[in-house]
Amino acid sequence: MAQPERNDSINDITDYVHGLGQAARLAASAMSVADTAQKNAALLAMASAIEASAPLLLDANSQDMKRAREKGIDAALLDRLELTPARIESMANGLKDVAAQDDPIGALSATTRRPSGLEIARMRVPLGVIGVIYESRPNVTADAAALCIKSGNTVILRGGSEAANSNQAIAACVQSGLAEAGLPTSAVQLIETTDRAAVGALLAMDEYVDVIIPRGGKGLVQRISDDAKVPVIKHLDGICHVYIDEGADQDRAIDVAVNAKTYRYGICGSMETLLVHRNEAAELLPKLHSVFSDKGVELRGCKNTLSELPTITTATDADWDTEYLAPILSIRVVDSIDEAMAHIARHGSSHTDAIVTNDMGRARLFVRQVDSSSVMVNAATCFADGAEYGLGAEIGISTNRMHVRGPVGALGLTTEKYVVTGDYTVRG
Amino acid sequence: MAQPERNDSINDITDYVHGLGQAARLAASAMSVADTAQKNAALLAMASAIEASAPLLLDANSQDMKRAREKGIDAALLDRLELTPARIESMANGLKDVAAQDDPIGALSATTRRPSGLEIARMRVPLGVIGVIYESRPNVTADAAALCIKSGNTVILRGGSEAANSNQAIAACVQSGLAEAGLPTSAVQLIETTDRAAVGALLAMDEYVDVIIPRGGKGLVQRISDDAKVPVIKHLDGICHVYIDEGADQDRAIDVAVNAKTYRYGICGSMETLLVHRNEAAELLPKLHSVFSDKGVELRGCKNTLSELPTITTATDADWDTEYLAPILSIRVVDSIDEAMAHIARHGSSHTDAIVTNDMGRARLFVRQVDSSSVMVNAATCFADGAEYGLGAEIGISTNRMHVRGPVGALGLTTEKYVVTGDYTVRG
Numbered sequence: 001m002a003q004p005e006r007n008d009s010i011n012d013i014t015d016y017v018h019g020l021g022q023a024a025r026l027a028a029s030a031m032s033v034a035d036t037a038q039k040n041a042a043l044l045a046m047a048s049a050i051e052a053s054a055p056l057l058l059d060a061n062s063q064d065m066k067r068a069r070e071k072g073i074d075a076a077l078l079d080r081l082e083l084t085p086a087r088i089e090s091m092a093n094g095l096k097d098v099a100a101q102d103d104p105i106g107a108l109s110a111t112t113r114r115p116s117g118l119e120i121a122r123m124r125v126p127l128g129v130i131g132v133i134y135e136s137r138p139n140v141t142a143d144a145a146a147l148c149i150k151s152g153n154t155v156i157l158r159g160g161s162e163a164a165n166s167n168q169a170i171a172a173c174v175q176s177g178l179a180e181a182g183l184p185t186s187a188v189q190l191i192e193t194t195d196r197a198a199v200g201a202l203l204a205m206d207e208y209v210d211v212i213i214p215r216g217g218k219g220l221v222q223r224i225s226d227d228a229k230v231p232v233i234k235h236l237d238g239i240c241h242v243y244i245d246e247g248a249d250q251d252r253a254i255d256v257a258v259n260a261k262t263y264r265y266g267i268c269g270s271m272e273t274l275l276v277h278r279n280e281a282a283e284l285l286p287k288l289h290s291v292f293s294d295k296g297v298e299l300r301g302c303k304n305t306l307s308e309l310p311t312i313t314t315a316t317d318a319d320w321d322t323e324y325l326a327p328i329l330s331i332r333v334v335d336s337i338d339e340a341m342a343h344i345a346r347h348g349s350s351h352t353d354a355i356v357t358n359d360m361g362r363a364r365l366f367v368r369q370v371d372s373s374s375v376m377v378n379a380a381t382c383f384a385d386g387a388e389y390g391l392g393a394e395i396g397i398s399t400n401r402m403h404v405r406g407p408v409g410a411l412g413l414t415t416e417k418y419v420v421t422g423d424y425t426v427r428g
Numbered sequence: 429m430a431q432p433e434r435n436d437s438i439n440d441i442t443d444y445v446h447g448l449g450q451a452a453r454l455a456a457s458a459m460s461v462a463d464t465a466q467k468n469a470a471l472l473a474m475a476s477a478i479e480a481s482a483p484l485l486l487d488a489n490s491q492d493m494k495r496a497r498e499k500g501i502d503a504a505l506l507d508r509l510e511l512t513p514a515r516i517e518s519m520a521n522g523l524k525d526v527a528a529q530d531d532p533i534g535a536l537s538a539t540t541r542r543p544s545g546l547e548i549a550r551m552r553v554p555l556g557v558i559g560v561i562y563e564s565r566p567n568v569t570a571d572a573a574a575l576c577i578k579s580g581n582t583v584i585l586r587g588g589s590e591a592a593n594s595n596q597a598i599a600a601c602v603q604s605g606l607a608e609a610g611l612p613t614s615a616v617q618l619i620e621t622t623d624r625a626a627v628g629a630l631l632a633m634d635e636y637v638d639v640i641i642p643r644g645g646k647g648l649v650q651r652i653s654d655d656a657k658v659p660v661i662k663h664l665d666g667i668c669h670v671y672i673d674e675g676a677d678q679d680r681a682i683d684v685a686v687n688a689k690t691y692r693y694g695i696c697g698s699m700e701t702l703l704v705h706r707n708e709a710a711e712l713l714p715k716l717h718s719v720f721s722d723k724g725v726e727l728r729g730c731k732n733t734l735s736e737l738p739t740i741t742t743a744t745d746a747d748w749d750t751e752y753l754a755p756i757l758s759i760r761v762v763d764s765i766d767e768a769m770a771h772i773a774r775h776g777s778s779h780t781d782a783i784v785t786n787d788m789g790r791a792r793l794f795v796r797q798v799d800s801s802s803v804m805v806n807a808a809t810c811f812a813d814g815a816e817y818g819l820g821a822e823i824g825i826s827t828n829r830m831h832v833r834g835p836v837g838a839l840g841l842t843t844e845k846y847v848v849t850g851d852y853t854v855r856g
Contacts, residue, residue: 029773033797099512106796112818118807120817125799127829153803180638210829229831231659252852259854345457356852367847368534369461371553379546389548389846389853390540401555402640402659403831418817418834419795424680424784426687427816 013193017156017201021188021208024129024154032126032152036103038181039149043099046177047092050142053173054088059171061138068162080136081163091139091170094393098146101392104411105152108419117425122416126152128210130413131202132395133158133224137307140165144213145174145188147395150214151413154187155301156209161194168192169170203228213396213408230299233408237349238268239323240381243366245338245357246277250284253356254291260354260380266325268397269374269384270351273320273330275340278304281333285309288331297327304333320347337362341369348372351399354383373399373406432661433550441621445584446627449636451614452557452582459615460554460580466609467577471527474605478570481601482516488597489566508564511589519570519598522821526574529820532814532839533580536847539759545853550844554580556638558841559630560823561586561652563644566594570642573602573616573824581843582615584637586630589622596620596623614700631656633743641836645838661836664827665777666696667751667807671794673785674705678712681784682719688782688808690723697780697802697812701758704766706732709761713737716759724763725755732761748775765790774798779827780812801827801834 050057050417068081104124111121130153141157148155159167171190178185191198203212206229213233214224225232240261244253248305266279276284285308285319292299297306300315319330320343334340337355354376355366363377374384385405386394391409398404404412478485489511496509500723537550558581562568569585575584587595599618606613619626631640634657641661642652653660670688672681704712713736720727727733728743747758748771762768765783771783782804783794789803802812812835814822819837826832832840 258738418802
């Protein structure tokens with residue numbers, strides 16, 4: 001389907017984005033009733049198109065990389081932007097994985113029968129039109145399209161300007177897959193102008209867009225949340241804690257803590273603060289110090305931590321509220337599980353928090369009382385991820401309380417409707 | 429618990445409402461882990477307090493009624509405002525009904541076991557702090573409090589100024605019930621100033637309030653949605669349709685249509701437009717006309733309807749988009765179920781729409797394709813109601829797509845968290 005015309009004045013950009021919105025809304029009703037087989041055929045055709053177009057994708061990406069290098073963009077961003085044959089293969093495999101998942105749409109809940117004789121059930125249905133705003137990683141173009149198609153939604157994508165050529169090449173593969181399966185190509189549309197006014201238009205377009213999902217740094221997410229008239233599935237801070245309880249197996253607890261911190265420093269599920277029961281501190285902290293020193297992780301501790309590890313830095317008040325996303329860890333010694341949970345309630349971001357314990361009662365207390373989107377027992381916080389939870393893929397992790405919390409897969413992009421069946425039943 | 433001090437300057441009102449917010453947030457963690465028995469004890473104590481305070485409630489209400497009459501408020505609003513011994517009894521019984529419901533909080537979903545060895549489940553937890561803004565009915569004070577307590581939330585209530593004395597008297601019973609059960613009285617707080625600035629402060633207070641639920645006319649709901657920084661569970665239009673399919677049992681179809689229109693004209697589930705298959709029109713429309721004439725319902729029809737019922741008014745374009753909430757019905761003759769569904773997609777409000785049919789295939793098609801919060805087969809649209817669906821009580825009906833759709837009971841006031849259990853499990 002041809003994209004609407006566009007040029008660079010703000011009014012024209014608003015018109016252009018509205019045109020995408022109208023097309024997305026129109027396609028939404030076809031997508032909402034598309035058969036599972038048809039949606040899966042589209043996903044597999046997209047995967048084939050991406051595999052077959054690998055040279056084209058590499059070429060488009062090399063243009064983006066060249067421009068990014070000329071602009072002096074930093075190494076981390078260049079790494080996120082880069083496509084390699086392996087990354088292209090992994091993008092295609094991601095599409096096949098989503099095709100292999102169960103179709104959430106059309107599933108009916110258990111039915112209750114009411115005194116009126118009515119049978120009441122709920123049917124799972126798509127949200128409608130989803131806007132995804134993301135930064136440099138081009139693979140999000142394919143991943144987000146796949147999850148939206150699987151869940152019967154349509155999507156308007158707005159990628160980072162530095163990845164414009166890569167995103168357009170991937171979107172072309174996505175649309176050819178849709179066309180091959182007989183689905184509307186406007187089910188997945190890419191905003192092709194890099195003008196920022198397009199984001200403003202998308203955020204304000206509540207007649208055509210049902211939800212916005214920003215993927216990127218906290219600054220981007222906060223700006224989008226502040227400006228949007230449309231509901232936003234947000235992903236803000238991940239200030240994650242591990243609490244090592246009295247009586248935990250020390251060596252295995254250290255393995256969990258080290259994994260939670262060092263699996264990858266930059267992910268939201270990375271541990272930022274370790275809480276240690278005081279009866280474990282004297283023996284455990286020196287061992288931890290030795291492992292973290294070998295890994296190059298800087299430790300910052302409370303007064304009681306420093307009495308065991310006098311060579312480390314003192315943690316300031318700000319440390320307890322900081323998401324380092326870096327090889328830095330703050331450590332606090334606590335007198336009890338209650339003190340640990342109070343620390344998490346005060347300083348945590350309700351993302352992912354874990355207890356390491358052998359005590360069943362305290363595990364249950366922690367699970368019930370800690371108000372985080374993922375609460376873990378004897379597992380490293382870095383597991384907070386849609387693939388690890390069996391969602392197949394994730395479009396993001398929600399720190400909202402409403403609608404969906406934690407990793408968001410295809411199911412998080414759906415809602416329900418009531419299905420009420422009677423026998424010419426009237427209300428008395 | 430003493431209410432924070434207040435007086436009438438805008439700054440002081442903002443401070444006052446912030447004080448309520450802080451107290452609500454503090455109480456939220458106690459409420460989130462309150463035992464089922466304790467919450468039910470509070471609900472039953474509230475019911476007893478309301479029964480025992482009936483004379484006080486009637487007295488407070490008579491002051492509100494007197495002032496409302498002096499202000500020349502209309503009969504419909506006076507009726508909504510009035511408390512009678514029977515209404516007080518019914519309010520107390522509503523509390524007992526909520527006490528008898530299952531506690532949604534703490535329920536764990538089925539667990540999946542992942543290749544990593546982790547077990548993944550989801551636990552149902554409260555949303556947190558709920559703001560309810562409502563108009564004249566004082567019983568909402570008790571109903572909203574009951575659903576919020578049952579679901580482990582705390583609530584800030586803002587009732588209509590005309591019901592101020594009644595609401596305060598009911599809130600006192602609610603708080604005495606909380607105190608008797610050992611729960612924090614600040615779990616349910618009533619905004620005691622009638623200044624409108626208090627509503628603005630409540631809508632902006634996203635650090636303390638997780639969701640706002642407005643109950644009232646469309647104007648109120650729209651204003652609140654426009655102004656709120658906090659997510660809103662909205663209830664907007666109910667433009668509901670009944671489609672009588674080819675081959676339906678005519679006399680029983682007429683019963684359903686008449687019930688859908690006349691059960692109560694003012695409810696959101698009331699039918700506003702009837703769609704009739706053309707092969708049924710000649711026989712069915714004159715019968716319908718006769719029944720509706722007896723009931724005093726004005727009919728407005730399309731051209732084809734008028735060829736069967738030449739004495740009725742012609743429906744204008746505006747009729748198809750109007751929620752009458754009155755004894756008026758628009759009727760359209762359609763060639764097929766597809767035309768009926770296209771009419772509903774174009775003119776409906778995605779609230780409640782019904783098909784009357786004996787054909788299994790068309791029933792399934794209608795259920796799958798019509799995008800409304802309730803889709804009904806052979807049932808009158810006026811059944812769209814939490815009590816009829818078995819939710820026990822409802823705090824409103826949601827026309828949102830996100831989070832909760834249709835009648836909202838205690839379950840709609842909850843969210844989930846992931847519970848992840850391992851054996852000192854690390855990510856490889």
